[in-house]
Amino acid sequence: MLRTEEFTLNMGPQHPATHGVLRLILHLDGETIVKVEPVVGYLHRGIEKLAEARTYTQVIPYTDRLDYLAAMLNNLGYVQAVEKLMGIEIPERAEYIRIIVSEMSRIASHCIAVGTYALDLGGFTGFMYPFREREKLMDMFEMISGSRMTHSYMRIGGVAADLPEEFYPAIKKFLKEFPSCVDEYDGLITGNEIFQARTKGVGVLSQEKAVQYSISGPTLRGSGVNYDLRKARPYGIYDRFDFEVPVGEKGDCFDRYYCRIQEMRQSHRIIEQALEQLEELPGGPVMAKVPKVLKPPKGEVYHEIEGAKGILGYYVVSDGTTKPYRVHIRRPSFINLDLLDEMCRGWKIADVVAILGSIDIVLGEVDC
Amino acid sequence: MENIFVNISGSIRELIGVLGLPPLFNEAVMITVKVTGILLFIVLNALWLVYMERKVAGYIQCRYGPNRVGPKGLLQTAADISKLISKEIIIPSGADKILFLLAPVLIFTPPLMVFMVVPFGQNMAAVDLNIGVFYFLAVASLSTVIFWIAGWASNNKYSLLGGMRVVAQMISYELPMVLAVLGVVMITGTLNMSDIVRAQENLWFIFAQPVAFLIYFIAGVAECNRVPFDLTEGESEIVAGPFTEYSGMGFALFFLAEYTNVMLVSFMAATLFLGGWLAPFGLTIIPGWAWMLIKVYIMIFLFMWLRWTYPRVRVDQLMGFGWKVLVPLSLANIFITGVAIKVLDKMGW
Numbered sequence: 001m002l003r004t005e006e007f008t009l010n011m012g013p014q015h016p017a018t019h020g021v022l023r024l025i026l027h028l029d030g031e032t033i034v035k036v037e038p039v040v041g042y043l044h045r046g047i048e049k050l051a052e053a054r055t056y057t058q059v060i061p062y063t064d065r066l067d068y069l070a071a072m073l074n075n076l077g078y079v080q081a082v083e084k085l086m087g088i089e090i091p092e093r094a095e096y097i098r099i100i101v102s103e104m105s106r107i108a109s110h111c112i113a114v115g116t117y118a119l120d121l122g123g124f125t126g127f128m129y130p131f132r133e134r135e136k137l138m139d140m141f142e143m144i145s146g147s148r149m150t151h152s153y154m155r156i157g158g159v160a161a162d163l164p165e166e167f168y169p170a171i172k173k174f175l176k177e178f179p180s181c182v183d184e185y186d187g188l189i190t191g192n193e194i195f196q197a198r199t200k201g202v203g204v205l206s207q208e209k210a211v212q213y214s215i216s217g218p219t220l221r222g223s224g225v226n227y228d229l230r231k232a233r234p235y236g237i238y239d240r241f242d243f244e245v246p247v248g249e250k251g252d253c254f255d256r257y258y259c260r261i262q263e264m265r266q267s268h269r270i271i272e273q274a275l276e277q278l279e280e281l282p283g284g285p286v287m288a289k290v291p292k293v294l295k296p297p298k299g300e301v302y303h304e305i306e307g308a309k310g311i312l313g314y315y316v317v318s319d320g321t322t323k324p325y326r327v328h329i330r331r332p333s334f335i336n337l338d339l340l341d342e343m344c345r346g347w348k349i350a351d352v353v354a355i356l357g358s359i360d361i362v363l364g365e366v367d368c
Numbered sequence: 369m370e371n372i373f374v375n376i377s378g379s380i381r382e383l384i385g386v387l388g389l390p391p392l393f394n395e396a397v398m399i400t401v402k403v404t405g406i407l408l409f410i411v412l413n414a415l416w417l418v419y420m421e422r423k424v425a426g427y428i429q430c431r432y433g434p435n436r437v438g439p440k441g442l443l444q445t446a447a448d449i450s451k452l453i454s455k456e457i458i459i460p461s462g463a464d465k466i467l468f469l470l471a472p473v474l475i476f477t478p479p480l481m482v483f484m485v486v487p488f489g490q491n492m493a494a495v496d497l498n499i500g501v502f503y504f505l506a507v508a509s510l511s512t513v514i515f516w517i518a519g520w521a522s523n524n525k526y527s528l529l530g531g532m533r534v535v536a537q538m539i540s541y542e543l544p545m546v547l548a549v550l551g552v553v554m555i556t557g558t559l560n561m562s563d564i565v566r567a568q569e570n571l572w573f574i575f576a577q578p579v580a581f582l583i584y585f586i587a588g589v590a591e592c593n594r595v596p597f598d599l600t601e602g603e604s605e606i607v608a609g610p611f612t613e614y615s616g617m618g619f620a621l622f623f624l625a626e627y628t629n630v631m632l633v634s635f636m637a638a639t640l641f642l643g644g645w646l647a648p649f650g651l652t653i654i655p656g657w658a659w660m661l662i663k664v665y666i667m668i669f670l671f672m673w674l675r676w677t678y679p680r681v682r683v684d685q686l687m688g689f690g691w692k693v694l695v696p697l698s699l700a701n702i703f704i705t706g707v708a709i710k711v712l713d714k715m716g717w
Contacts, residue, residue: 009525017604031529031683120604122595122680128429188677194596195679349529350605350682 006034009349013042017120017353020363024340024352031348036341040334043367051327056082056156056294059327064150066329067365069112070308072105072141075154080235081303081314082156086296094158094286095237096278100171101144101153103267103274107178108137109308110218110260110267113360117257118189120357121198126189133181136174143167156294158287171275178268185261199254203343203355206251210339217310218263219336219359222248222256229306241273253358260360295322309333309360331368333361373657374491377402402494406483414627418445421627421672428676448620455616460523463613467521471514472614472621478510479628486635487562489645489657500561501553504636505546508591511629512538515600518622519610530609533599533683537590540690541597545587547698551580551705552640565644572643579701581641583694585670588633590686592626595675599683634667635660642667 007028013021021042027035051059063074076098111130118126138148143164145151153160189195210223220227228245230238246262248255296318304313310332317326336359344352380401384394419442426433434441459465485500487493497503512534519531553559555576556567574581590597600609611622638644642663645656
């Protein structure tokens with residue numbers, strides 16, 4: 001008797017398109033997906049537990065290693081959470097510097113998202129172009145903090161150091177060039193007929209589902225929900241800048257991708273404004289007066305910011321000692337990964353790669 | 369210059385003729401010489417194409433490409449190949465050992481067989497076959513079987529998926545390719561490649577049959593398993609398709625075979641549509657075989673340009689495009705060509 005059988009394919013943890021060490025167990029009917037089971041934990045380092053044995057300042061380098069593609073944003077979330085707990089007001093100059101570096105980080109992260117997405121769909125050149133811009137950003141991060149990826153630049157009460165002199169011409173040059181670079185991505189990737197055929201209508205995530213599962217970031221906005229913490233509940237000094245929140249319509253892979261492209265343009269606008277306002281400020285300290293040994297009062301705090309992948313939240317519990325009693329991190333990549341199975345069912349193997357790429361996860365954050 | 373290779377071949381023939389051996393032996397020696405020549409040409413070209421591809425990719429992607437090994441990185445491929453030769457050949461447990469080892473050995477055979485009938489220049493086809501076009505179409509599709517052997521023998525799920533994709537892809541694209549070439553054959557009324565080239569004396573068939581050329585080009589890209597139709601390999605989906613389990617030289621042979629196929633499809637495009645060895649604008653200072661190479665390299669560059677610009681299509685889109693667009697289009701082309709030939713014939717052209 002002829003019969004057909006379901007076929008199980010183990011995709012990952014070593015696979016070119018799972019963006020790290022994600023393992024997907026695919027149940028296939030021919031090439032069609034019946035079910036996807038994501039298996040996480042291959043990059044688990046126990047950061048939350050490690051934080052309990054470190055002082056508040058010593059936790060900062062660990063946050064770099066969560067979403068290592070947007071390390072500044074992770075720093076920002078943590079230090080703002082602790083500042084909220086301790087009630088520290090930070091100097092205005094530091095606020096501006098924080099905005100500039102975190103938006104740069106967002107652009108760098110989206111550059112990777114866009115580039116690797118092109119690579120996932122088989123377009124190698126689309127991968128190289130965004131990396132070119134990211135490289136410039138990395139150079140600037142190196143000027144600021146001395147390291148390219150894991151910056152640990154922010155401190156509880158401000159930032160580690162003022163921006164160096166050579167940073168200003170570099171960022172101005174970058175700001176001048178960047179819009180035309182995004183146009184280039186549009187020409188090379190967005191406008192491509194095959195790219196659109198591969199992404200439009202694929203992996204649709206409905207507005208209700210996205211909200212129900214507390215999806216956030218460009219993945220949520222691609223589904224047409226206008227929710228960006230920078231606008232909805234401005235933290236830091238985001239209320240001083242004029243920018244828009246790009247929103248998709250259908251919630252397919254293309255909308256999620258295109259949201260990121262547009263967000264890069266918006267981040268560019270924010271940096272431009274912040275830099276202008278920063279240069280008008282008189283020079284001053286970049287650190288608030290905080291004690292050498294940090295002892296936050298007993299209590300707990302939850303603070304969330306708009307990370308590159310979605311809403312990044314830090315829950316910090318203090319028992320009044322120098323070390324946090326508990327640190328829990330709401331990692332957007334982990335939560336966004338929830339719906340992968342539902343989005344993939346009925347599509348082909350190639351679409352799993354397309355859908356996973358459009359969610360834009362980073363495994364350092366998923367596994368924590 | 370024009371006849372340099374023909375003359376060399378003639379003098380070798382004379383040289384053996386002096387020995388006074390039976391004619392069958394003479395023929396055998398001649399064929400061996402020609403095969404060796406073609407083999408050398410193919411292998412050297414494939415090595416060069418790997419280098420060229422990487423340089424073209426570098427140029428397109430704002431970077432340098434290989435530039436460390438040898439002058440301008442020219443020896444990069446040689447270094448890569450020697451590294452691959454020195455590597456251990458790993459046969460996965462559970463693999464069909466004989467078929468697994470046979471596939472990379474066989475992969476060079478179909479393109480090599482087809483190259484025997486390709487007219488590199490005037491009177492420069494190793495075998496001037498009167499059904500050359502038919503032979504090309506028949507033999508070139510044999511490589512499907514070899515990919516499938518590799519995919520099946522590896523005993524790996526990715527390889528199996530890749531093998532399945534090869535078969536599906538080849539069936540969908542062989543047909544429009546044949547139908548596209550048929551348009552040319554209808555005009556010339558011959559299947560001999562040299563005659564087809566001679567028929568383009570006044571007008572290259574790319575101008576007489578633009579649609580057929582386009583279909584041939586697209587189907588050719590699919591035949592070579594290159595972007596945007598590189599589903600077989602699809603490195604971001606199925607790792608490397610049928611080649612997943614191959615290491616060392618086995619992998620290198622598949623790699624070189626890909627370039628040989630690109631060369632083959634480009635040679636056929638030059639022969640069928642771009643006037644083969646015929647010189648455009650009466651530029652006969654450059655010998656015919658050089659013109660052939662120039663045309664082939666223009667085609668190859670197009671292939672590379674496409675590869676480094678486009679993403680990959682999905683497997684169902686690929687087949688949909690083949691069956692729903694290319695096949696009807698090529699049928700329409702044949703119909704229009706047939707009517708046009710009849711009408712022009714009646715008008716006394």
